[in-house]
Amino acid sequence: MNPSIQPSRDAGAQYMLRLADTCLILGQRLGEWCGHAPILEEDIALTNTALDLIGQARALFAHISQSSGTGHDEDQLAFLREERDYVNVTLVELPRGDFAFTSLRNAMMSTFLKLVWERLATSSDAELAAIAGKAVKEARYHQRHAGDWVVRLGDGTAESRRRMESALEELWRYIPELFEGDAIDVQAQQSGIGPDWSSLRAPWLAEMTQLLDEATLAVPKDSAFRSSGKRGVHSEHMGYILADMQYLQRAYPGGVW
Amino acid sequence: MTQATEWPLWEVFVRSRAGLDHKHSGSLHAADAKMAIQLARDVYTRRQEGTSIWVMRSDQITASDPGDKGMYFDPMEDKVYRHPTFYKLPEAVNHM
Numbered sequence: 442m443n444p445s446i447q448p449s450r451d452a453g454a455q456y457m458l459r460l461a462d463t464c465l466i467l468g469q470r471l472g473e474w475c476g477h478a479p480i481l482e483e484d485i486a487l488t489n490t491a492l493d494l495i496g497q498a499r500a501l502f503a504h505i506s507q508s509s510g511t512g513h514d515e516d517q518l519a520f521l522r523e524e525r526d527y528v529n530v531t532l533v534e535l536p537r538g539d540f541a542f543t544s545l546r547n548a549m550m551s552t553f554l555k556l557v558w559e560r561l562a563t564s565s566d567a568e569l570a571a572i573a574g575k576a577v578k579e580a581r582y583h584q585r586h587a588g589d590w591v592v593r594l595g596d597g598t599a600e601s602r603r604r605m606e607s608a609l610e611e612l613w614r615y616i617p618e619l620f621e622g623d624a625i626d627v628q629a630q631q632s633g634i635g636p637d638w639s640s641l642r643a644p645w646l647a648e649m650t651q652l653l654d655e656a657t658l659a660v661p662k663d664s665a666f667r668s669s670g671k672r673g674v675h676s677e678h679m680g681y682i683l684a685d686m687q688y689l690q691r692a693y694p695g696g697v698w
Numbered sequence: 699m700t701q702a703t704e705w706p707l708w709e710v711f712v713r714s715r716a717g718l719d720h721k722h723s724g725s726l727h728a729a730d731a732k733m734a735i736q737l738a739r740d741v742y743t744r745r746q747e748g749t750s751i752w753v754m755r756s757d758q759i760t761a762s763d764p765g766d767k768g769m770y771f772d773p774m775e776d777k778v779y780r781h782p783t784f785y786k787l788p789e790a791v792n793h794m
Binding site for chain 2: 480481482483485486489582585586589593
């Protein structure tokens with residue numbers, strides 16, 4: 442059994458790791474649709490999105506490993522950490538649900554990630570800025586594609602609307618975590634690496650409100666519930682994803698494609 | 699009136715990076731033109747094939763009847779004089 446690795450605790454590394462893990466786990470969840478999407482064309486669209494996200498995570502892992510000097514490669518960072526050392530937001534680890542749930546989560550996350558990448562494009566870290574410049578184009582497309590489905594299903598049949606409303610109610614509870622700033626955000630903002638995620642709440646809400654309006658869905662009230670994935674405390678679903686993801690690297694240490 | 703249970707079929711035309719014209723790439727099912735363009739992007743331009751996409755509903759195409767093939771196209775077989783191969787071109791336009 443390969444021992445687990447520990448990522449750098451440096452604030453800059455942790456800041457980038459939150460973004461990388463969020464992309465990685467969402468990509469993993471979307472990959473589950475491969476062969477199961479409602480139509481062939483959408484199956485390809487969802488897996489394209491998954492591969493974009495995993496590509497973004499890879500670029501970030503490679504950069505984190507190089508800049509923090511821990512000597513871990515991207516595979517080790519992706520597959521050989523303990524659950525508590527993954528710092529993705531909880532929203533992306535929730536089971537994929539039905540197509541309405543997946544589309545709405547994609548719309549929420551691509552809107553969020555687009556805002557993050559847009560700001561990272563002017564990061565003081567040149568490599569991070571370059572990664573962001575490429576990723577923001579991908580995020581813009583993900584947002585348009587997922588947003589269209591939210592409108593079609595929200596403003597669709599009674600059944601599609603019911604499913605979209607229930608997805609909205611379920612997912613909205615996990616939104617506050619995205620914008621809960623902490624010491625890592627403050628340090629990133631001060632050093633010019635990237636934005637304090639709490640500063641993205643207003644633009645995110647403005648874009649989501651416009652989308653939900655178009656889908657004839659009401660913006661839910663904020664709940665008092667707080668998820669805490671980005672501090673390493675995950676939902677009960679996280680262990681199952683990691684078991685899936687890590688099996689090969691644990692069973693065949695150092696195995697490569 | 700019967701309710702459609704399948705989305706209509708669309709023909710996809712993609713213009714490549716170096717190409718001047720849109721070429722037929724294939725077809726797909728989509729609920730409307732907007733969705734057809736997006737799905738065409740995902741299905742037919744995944745390997746950098748395109749810089750522009752056209753879609754049109756397959757049922758908007760009027761095609762010649764395969765049964766007319768003989769009458770339509772065979773009479774051209776013996777009219778080689780319609781190919782401009784009998785002219786001597788000046789050196790300057792060697793590669794026409």
